[in-house]
Amino acid sequence: VHVPEKILVKFLAGSAKRQNFILSVILVGLLGSVWSWMMDADRFWQSYVSNWMFFTNIAAGAVLFAVVTWITKAQWNWSVRRVSLSFVAFLPWSFLLFLPLLALGESYFPWILEMSHDPILQKKAAYLNMPFLVARNVLGLLVLFGTAMYFAYLSLRPDMGLCVDIMSQGKRTTWQKRLTAGWSGQQEEEMNSYRRMLRVGPAFVILYFVVMSIISYDWVMSLEPHWFSTMMGPWFFMGAFWSGIAATAVAVVFFKKQGNYFDEAMGVQQLHDIGKLTFGFAVFWTYLVFAQYLVIWYGKLPWEQSWIIHRSEAPWGKLSIIVVL
Secondary structure, eight states: OOOOSSOOOOOOOOOHHHHHHHHHHHHHHHHHHHHHHHHOHHHHHHHHHHHHHHHHHHHHHHHHHHHHHHHTTOSTTTTTHHHHHGGGGGHHHHHHHHGGGGGOGGGTOTHHHHGGGOHHHHTTTTTSOHHHHHHHHHHHHHHHHHHHHHHHHHHHHHHHHHHHHHHHTTOOOHHHHHHTTTOOOHHHHHHHHHHHHHHHHHHHHHHHHHHHHHHHHHHTGGGSTTOOOSSHHHHHHHHHHHHHHHHHHHHHHHHHTTOHHHHHHSOHHHHHHHHHHHHHHHHHHHHHHHHHHHHHHHHOOGGGTHHHHHTTSTTTHHHHHHHHO
């Protein structure tokens, strides 16, 4: 794969039309949320949780894609990696949007009211309790998102300092000053960032698997508190990783239409490679779905079946089939 020694410095120009469209979509979403909350507050919060997980999974998965390709020194996606890394911008918003969910209590978690008279749940009381849930979720997301943002900072800092010098004759905006504060020269900055990324990158990968598994246990699996499964964590975080790759692919196609400089940097080979990865992890995610049924088939253990059975019957049965297809 040819990686050019000199890469064109270019910032994506803003578009008032695009910005107005995004603001309009946000306004419609807010109005729809208010209407939904007024009609059925419980259903609104259930939808809120689902949407929060959907978009957070995409953002975290895309960042993981950037980190993994950097760790493995993948050359093919030198022009794609920054697209994946840009999804980190949603993570601070994701954390703020998560905080209201901590007040849901028994309106969302059925095990809170059932704990006092259910012997099975009482054995899980050390884990299934609100103080511990709040603590592990808040701390886990803070560390995960903070690590992701720090990796993005280390990745952007050397290039940002050079770009500002080339394009702005040394004049920096407020956010550019923050990214390049204490600048010590291009070569030294590149070495410092590289050494730190060697430690931060693997740490983020481990944190991703742990924290995303916890989120899946707390906000999905605990809704069926009698259900046991060793596949939920991998099913959840690998689905998020796959979603991040797919979102990166969509963004790359969008950027290629924005100008010749993107079209030249993101060639046919990059599109083929990211398309193959998207397809490959779709197959792998399908295998994880099959694996959940596989353990049910050879184990025939009732406590592994309830969650699947409830989602294979009305009203969710047809939707579950569509998801797999």
